[in-house]
Each structure stands twice: as structure tokens, then as C-alpha cells.
Amino acid sequence: MDLQTLTYIVVGITFTLYIGIAFWARAGSTSEFYVAGGGIHPVANGMATAADWMSAASFISMAGLIAFFGYGGSVFLMGWTGGYVLLAMLLAPYLRKYGKFTVPEFIGDRYYSRAARIVAVICLIVASVTYVIGQMKGIGVAFSRFLQVGYETGLLVGMGIVFVYAVMGGMKGITYTQIAQYCVLILAYTIPAIFISLHLTGNPIPQLGLGSTLSGTDTFLLDRLDQVVTELGFAEYTTSKRLSTLNTFVYTLSLMIGTAGLPHVIIRFFTVTKVSDARKSAGWALVFITILYTTAPAVAAMARLNLHQTIEPAPGEYLSYEARPQWFKNWEVTGLLQFEDKNGDGKILYTANAETNEMVKVDRDIMVLANPEIARLPNWVIALVAAGGLAAALSTAAGLLLAISSAISHDLLKGVFMPDIDEKQELMASRVAMAGAIALAGYLGFNPPDFAAGTVALAFGLAASSIFPVLMMGIFTKSINKEGAISGMVAGITVTLLYVFQHTGIMFVASTSYLGDMSPNWFFGIEPNAFGAVGALVNFVVAFAVSKVTAPPPDHIQHMVEDIRIPAGAGDATGH
Amino acid sequence: MTDNNSDMRRAYWQANVKLMLVLLVIWFVISYVCGILFVDALNSIRIGGYKLGFWFAQQGSMYGFVAIIFFYSHRMAALDRKFGVND
Numbered sequence: 001m002d003l004q005t006l007t008y009i010v011v012g013i014t015f016t017l018y019i020g021i022a023f024w025a026r027a028g029s030t031s032e033f034y035v036a037g038g039g040i041h042p043v044a045n046g047m048a049t050a051a052d053w054m055s056a057a058s059f060i061s062m063a064g065l066i067a068f069f070g071y072g073g074s075v076f077l078m079g080w081t082g083g084y085v086l087l088a089m090l091l092a093p094y095l096r097k098y099g100k101f102t103v104p105e106f107i108g109d110r111y112y113s114r115a116a117r118i119v120a121v122i123c124l125i126v127a128s129v130t131y132v133i134g135q136m137k138g139i140g141v142a143f144s145r146f147l148q149v150g151y152e153t154g155l156l157v158g159m160g161i162v163f164v165y166a167v168m169g170g171m172k173g174i175t176y177t178q179i180a181q182y183c184v185l186i187l188a189y190t191i192p193a194i195f196i197s198l199h200l201t202g203n204p205i206p207q208l209g210l211g212s213t214l215s216g217t218d219t220f221l222l223d224r225l226d227q228v229v230t231e232l233g234f235a236e237y238t239t240s241k242r243l244s245t246l247n248t249f250v251y252t253l254s255l256m257i258g259t260a261g262l263p264h265v266i267i268r269f270f271t272v273t274k275v276s277d278a279r280k281s282a283g284w285a286l287v288f289i290t291i292l293y294t295t296a297p298a299v300a301a302m303a304r305l306n307l308h309q310t311i312e313p314a315p316g317e318y319l320s321y322e323a324r325p326q327w328f329k330n331w332e333v334t335g336l337l338q339f340e341d342k343n344g345d346g347k348i349l350y351t352a353n354a355e356t357n358e359m360v361k362v363d364r365d366i367m368v369l370a371n372p373e374i375a376r377l378p379n380w381v382i383a384l385v386a387a388g389g390l391a392a393a394l395s396t397a398a399g400l401l402l403a404i405s406s407a408i409s410h411d412l413l414k415g416v417f418m419p420d421i422d423e424k425q426e427l428m429a430s431r432v433a434m435a436g437a438i439a440l441a442g443y444l445g446f447n448p449p450d451f452a453a454g455t456v457a458l459a460f461g462l463a464a465s466s467i468f469p470v471l472m473m474g475i476f477t478k479s480i481n482k483e484g485a486i487s488g489m490v491a492g493i494t495v496t497l498l499y500v501f502q503h504t505g506i507m508f509v510a511s512t513s514y515l516g517d518m519s520p521n522w523f524f525g526i527e528p529n530a531f532g533a534v535g536a537l538v539n540f541v542v543a544f545a546v547s548k549v550t551a552p553p554p555d556h557i558q559h560m561v562e563d564i565r566i567p568a569g570a571g572d573a574t575g576h
Numbered sequence: 577m578t579d580n581n582s583d584m585r586r587a588y589w590q591a592n593v594k595l596m597l598v599l600l601v602i603w604f605v606i607s608y609v610c611g612i613l614f615v616d617a618l619n620s621i622r623i624g625g626y627k628l629g630f631w632f633a634q635q636g637s638m639y640g641f642v643a644i645i646f647f648y649s650h651r652m653a654a655l656d657r658k659f660g661v662n663d
Contacts, residue, residue, distance in 0.1 A: 071615070084645060097663075210626070212625055248612050249608060252607065279653075565589050565592070569663060
């Protein structure tokens, strides 16, 4: 059977599975819609959270980034996992104890202010929409690529599928669908990695293979990789830093607190039965995430080594362009891999020197998708990788859409503007909001205003600078009042947005950039994507300063803070 | 709960915060200290094919994070029971 047919079949089976599950578990009440009725087991919830969390960026892009940044790519690994430690200890159990549906609801109650709730909703929507646009674009690319249709058609098909199961199922449907999606994406990620590790090092476990010697030699894989890349003039793989130590530090911190501040991840911990389960659930989520995240460095290093060894099989002996393998030709068609015979010898010279380098384009995003082909794995593995990439993009988009729709229907409509609507109307409003969000994200996906990997990091920066500090202060201090919280959120998100816009343009339109995307203009050399941590610091400082000079929170709020610190009496998550 | 056990609640909270701070220090050391700040120094030590600093950054810190959360979860469950505040 040819690859295309097989891909259709594998993707078709997985989608039928997701839609079937969404239909079977469709929501009947608002409680089921928002938090799956509060009855999800911590392990199941952890698995769903992992699928929700790992987007197309984790599945498709991350290993590619690490492959080319080497050690510098570690910011994504530590940043996107370390945030779970903060979640488990600083936020999840207390928000579960508090027991309402949404993050802005907690902020509104804790800071006894509708204004605070509205500001939180706006921050949440800005961060989530930024993120979801990237996902919709990923969905469009993935669908068009694997169904062999145009990008627009691919995006429309993807939007339709997201709509069906997110809108019909709500959180309950999404939770069970995401469990299925986790299984698909983790198999799709690890199976090729196991094959490749076995082939290169003889060790079937990629995490161990990365530290092993190459098959039939005494040379360690990483040493060989360091040697190969430095001979070609690239920075040493295992030590190449990303800009500066300070930038690496701030970038990692920004991704960590962004992880802990992203609302679609936080609301996951409202879906378990007990406070103690919320802590455990964060641990299980991280276990399932770590399976992929510790495999990624192995995939990255092995892909980079494979790529170089294909092009230069022996020192000084370059591959003839005519003899290039099939996967090379396949990716040339997409334009993501380009060769230009500068010296006219018909051989492929790949170096770090732009003058002589003949591999004029090697897109880092192709690494994970091309890997099974490079390693000559069977077609069913390649089809599985396709299904895994789609599962990653779809599950994250659905989770984000749920966070956006609940912010609009529950926090804005029910909570502020139309408190009299009944459960049914609220559910309807939520579905309409979700459909609206899909349409908006889809529209921006058709006309992407230069949204790339930076957008995803920006979404984290926005969540880091606005939501995380205000939640943490709400639990760990009794002295922060509503004036402090509101000015903190506004200051944090504004500083971050302005910093990003000054370098990349307002709404990423490059011509409106007022300082230029130039490192000399960076504050202490911190790149815009990493700036969320600085925004968060601004948020904390402003909130404390403003709270100092205004009236302290009323007594009942101080009691409420004491109460959420104690697990006893949590009960079910409710909206009332 | 009544005010009678507010001392108990304070003790529970202090125990929680103390545990949390200890674990946050470990969290900081395995990621920021070993993986970023002192990565070059640690890279002179090797385990198998891994340079130690590189290993912390791309493998070890993540295993550590998982261990921290489960340890926290386990100890907190014990604290909940000890103070009788479990739900």
C-alpha cells in the first residue's frame, strides 16, 4: 500500500475515534461542560492535561529547534516542564479547593472586584487567542500536508473537526478525547525514536541511547556530533549557548511561569475530585509530558547526526547531488530543504559558512516529520507520525478554545453583564463563543500576520506577566488588595506587549516596529520572546507598591485566603 | 472550621510553606544552577556519553521535576492527615 493511502487510513481511524468519544461523552450540564463534572481520575486527568499541553510546537517544532540550537534548546525543555512544579505547589491545590470553574472567577472573588475579573478575562483572552492562532495555523499546515490539499482547504477541514468535538463535547468530551490523542501522539513520537536509537547506538531507549556509543565504535554519540558540527564550523552541540547566560535564565523562567499561568492548563486541575488529587494530577501530567520531553533531545541529536552523515558520509567526502536519497527529494518539493550548487561540482557541501554553504535552506521544523524517512522506517510509522502531529495540534486548540469560551460565557456574560441567564442559555452562549473563537482564529489562520514560533513564546510571556503573579499573590499573601492586583496585571501585560511590539511591530506588523529587532536595543540583551519574566517582576512590584498605599483587603477576604489554604471541605467544583 | 483551631491551621500552613521552600530550592538547583549557571563547570564531569551540565539541562532536571511533585504530593497528603484537614 502506498504511503498516501496508508496515511489517509491511519488519520481517518484516529479521527473517527476522537469524534466517537466526543459524541459518547457529550456534555449535558454546565458543570460537565466546564469541568467534566469534577470526576476525572488523576492519572486520566494527567494524561489529558499532557495532550492538552503538548501542542504542534512540542510535537513538530521542539526537537527541530534543539537539533539546531544544541544545548541552547534546553530553555524549551526545562522551561516547559519546570512550570509544573510551580503549578503543583503554588496554584493547583488551592484553586481546586476554591472550587469554581474559571481563573477570572477566582481573581474576581479574591480581589472582591468585578473590574479585576474583567481585566483577568482580557489578559486570558489575549494570551489564549495569541496561542490558538498559532495552533490553527499548525492545523492548516498539517492537514494540507497529510491530506495533500491546499492550505486553505486543510485549515477548513481542521476547523470543522475542532468545532465538532470541542463544541459538542465540552470538557468531558475533550478530556476523554485527549486521552486518546495522548496515546496516539506519544506512540507516534517514541516509536520512530526507538528505531533510530536502536539503529545508531544499539540501545532501544532513546534517553540512554543519547549517552551511549555509536554502534560498532568506541565513540560516544554526542562526542561524534560535537566533532562533526564543529568541523563544519557550527558551534559545539553540547555547549552552544543561546545568546547569553542571562537570556537563557530569563527565557527559561518566562516559559516556566507562563506554563503555570496559562488558563487552559490551570482549569485542568478543577476537574479532579479532591485537593490531594490536584497535586497528584500535576505530577502525572508531568510524567506523561516528560516521556516526550526527554525523548526529544535524543530525537534532536540523532536527527542532526543523521542529516550530516547523509550529506558527508566520510570526512571530506561529500554526497553527490544526483545520489541524494528519496527523503531529500520529498522535502525539496516542499521548499523546506534547498540545495544550490555554488561551486558547480555536483556535490553537496554543507557548512556554517554562508559563502560556501550549499544547503541554502534546512528548515528546522522538518526534523521530526522527516526523521522516520531519514532512518528508512516503514510507511506505517510515517503515517502514524502524521496522525500524531494532528492529534497534538487539535487537542491543544480544543483546550484553548474551551478556556476562551468559558471566559466569555461564564465570566463576562453570566458573571458581569447578564447574571440572570440560566444554565441552558449559558451553555449555548459558551458554544456560540467557541464557534466565534474558531472562526476568528481560522480567519487569522487564513491571513497569518507573520505568526511563527515567536507567537507561541509570546503567549507564554503574556500569561507569565499577567495571570501567574496575581494568582500566586492571591494565595500566598493576604495583603494584596484589588487596586494592587488590577494595576499589577495591567502593568505586567503592558510592559511585555510594548517590549515585544517595539521589536517586532505592533501586532507583529514589522513596519510598525519602532526600535527594530536588533539585539543592541534589547534590555540587558534579553530577547523579546523571553521578556514575560521581566513583565511578571513588574507585576509583583507594582502590586505590592500599590497595595501598600491603599486600603487593605476586607476581613472576609483574609478569611477566604486562609480557607483556601486548607484542603478540608473542598466539595465538588461548582459555579454557584 | 472555627477559630479554636486557627493555631492548628497556622501550623499546617507553615509546614506546607516550609516543605514548599525546600523543594523550590531543589527545583532551582537542578535547573537554573546545574543546567544554566554552572553548566560549564559541570560539563567537565562525564557520565557515559553525557557531559554532566548538558545532562542536567536536557534530561536530569526533568526527572527531578517529576520527583519533586510526587514527593510534595506524598508529604502533603501525610500533612493533611496529621492535621486532620484532608478532604
